[in-house]
Amino acid sequence: MxxxxxxxxxxxxxxxxxxxxxxxxxxxxxxxxxxxxxxxxxxxxxxxxxxxxxxxxxxxxxxxxxxxxxxxxxxxxxxxxxxxxxxxxxxxxxxxxxxxxxxxxxxxxxxxxxxxxxxxxxxxxxxxxxxxxxxxxxxxxxxxxxxxxxxxxxxxxxxxxxxxxxxxxxxxxxxxxxxxxxxxxxxxxxxxxxxxxxxxxxxxxxxxxxxxxxxxxxxxxxxxxxxxxxxxxxxxxxxxxxxxxxxxxxxxxxxxxxxxTGYFQRPIVRLELVAKGQESLDELMQLAIDQAIAAAAQHQGDTAPILELRITGQVGFDRLELDTRRLQEAIKAACNALMVLIKYDVEDVAYQTPLGDGQNRIEIEQTIFEDMLTAHRDYKNRATELARGLTDLKDRQLSGADEESLYSLVETLLDLAETADEPIHQAVVPE
Structure with a gap:
């Protein structure tokens, strides 16, 4: 033999x-x-x-x-x-x-x-x-x-x-x-x-x-x-x-x-995090870090794993706000991984209210503003009120109002005076 x-x-x-x-x-x-x-x-x-x-x-x-x-x-x-x-x-x-x-x-x-x-x-x-x-x-x-x-x-x-x-x-x-x-x-x-x-x-x-x-x-x-x-x-x-x-x-x-197969092979861990559109940017990042830590904890030997994280689903913020390089570094620092690979394939939460026949320009504009705000996790509960405020803000800007008064209106809309301890969100001023 x-x-x-x-x-x-x-x-x-x-x-x-x-x-x-x-x-x-x-x-x-x-x-x-x-x-x-x-x-x-x-x-x-x-x-x-x-x-x-x-x-x-x-x-x-x-x-x-x-x-x-x-x-x-x-x-x-x-x-x-x-x-x-x-x-x-x-x-x-x-x-x-x-x-x-x-x-x-x-x-x-x-x-x-x-x-x-x-x-x-x-x-x-x-x-x-x-x-x-x-x-x-x-x-x-x-x-x-x-x-x-x-x-x-x-x-x-x-x-x-x-x-x-x-x-x-x-x-x-x-x-x-x-x-x-x-x-x-x-x-x-x-x-x-x-x-x-x-x-x-x-x-x-x-x-x-x-x-x-x-x-x-x-x-x-x-x-x-x-x-x-x-x-x-x-x-x-x-x-x-x-x-x-x-x-x-x-x-x-x-x-x-x-x-x-009983010889040296680098462990490879593949994870998927499905975003539901309700998470804030910070919450989604923390969920990713927690999931990576839990997975890496299963490989506590001498050989650190390669970790791949796929983030899919929908997000209630601009998808480009998530810095994948920063998340990569945070995960690597938090768990025992040789390398962290991130695949980020999400869609922004989309809302579109059907436009009715006979709506004038102001009504159409108000509907669009509400859709944009409803798609944002932090603003959706006040979408109608803030949409009216954005229309007011736009009209004031077009009429030549100075920047100080415009920013004062933004502060009022976002209630920044009452939430000074919370993160400040930068408003987008329509032109």
């Missing part, structure tokens, strides 16, 4: 959200999954099915992270076989890449077919001297075959790979093919996904285990197609999907692949 670890979409060097701590998360995920499910589990080999790196051009620190993890496997005498994905593949016409560099330094074996060759020469055996080859027969009784990143030509590449596999000399009992592409129906908005039927030539050619990558969601098909998903969620949306690493046993009884 052979045992191996199948991982994909590690994305070392991930640099979105502009925080070094988040970049380290992807290193922590890889390091802990290899310690727990490769070294401690005593696997025969590790298969990386594409996208070890986030970018083709990487920083020295990212290369060092890869070397640290791969060196630990080498010291444990666990070979690593890998292919390039769309994130870390070499551009057309380029002879080398960082994966090729790691392969030349004997930290992994980069398996690459000769795609321009005929079936007899498309897959050559791994050569330790040249550090190149399209497949390798491992002592554990498994033949591992590599592939390139094919993009939109994946279906045609499968046919050519199947012919090349069929042309190989007899080998070990089990055959594993690493292929960086996804199946249709797994995620929305994915153009170029493969149909399951397009994979069948590989099964007919003798592939027992198809090790996929590319889609960051765990899925399997028909007991021989496996996609572990990304080790760490690349964005908040991905946190909805199961993902991890496959610990696989190959035996005469078949394939036994178990998804493993």
């Amino acid at each position: 052979a045992k191996f670890l199948h991982i994909a979409d590690i994305h070392l060097g991930f640099d979105r959200y502009d925080t070094p701590e988040r970049t380290k998360d992807f290193f922590r995920a890889l390091q802990t999954v290899l310690e727990r499910y490769a070294i401690e589990a005593g696997v025969d080999f590790v298969a990386i099915a594409g996208d070890l790196f986030e970018h083709r051009n990487i920083k020295p620190a990212t290369l060092n992270q890869a070397q640290v993890c791969l060196q630990a496997l080498k010291q444990a005498n666990i070979p690593v076989v890998a292919i390039e994905g769309n994130h870390d593949n070499r551009p057309y016409g380029t002879r080398t890449s960082w994966l090729k560099y790691l392969s030349e330094w004997d930290l992994l074996k980069l398996l690459e077919p000769n795609d321009g060759a005929d079936a007899q020469h498309r897959l050559t055996a791994w050569d330790e001297r040249t550090r190149s080859g399209g497949y390798i027969d491992l002592p554990c009784g498994v033949r591992v075959i590599g592939s390139n990143w094919y993009g939109a030509t994946a279906s045609r590449a499968i046919e050519l790979l199947a012919d090349a596999i069929s042309a190989l000399p007899p080998g070990p009992t089990h055959t594993v093919l690493m292929f960086h592409h996804g199946l249709e129906g797994q995620i929305a908005r994915y153009a170029g996904a493969l149909r399951y039927s397009e994979l069948l030539p590989l099964k007919a050619a003798g592939v027992d285990y198809l090790a996929l990558g590319h889609i960051h969601k765990n899925y399997t098909a028909e007991g021989w197609v496996f996609n572990p998903g990304s080790l760490e969620a690349n964005n908040v949306e991905e946190s909805r999907y199961p993902r991890g690493a496959y610990l696989v046993d190959l035996s005469a009884e078949g394939v036994n692949a178990q998804l493993q």
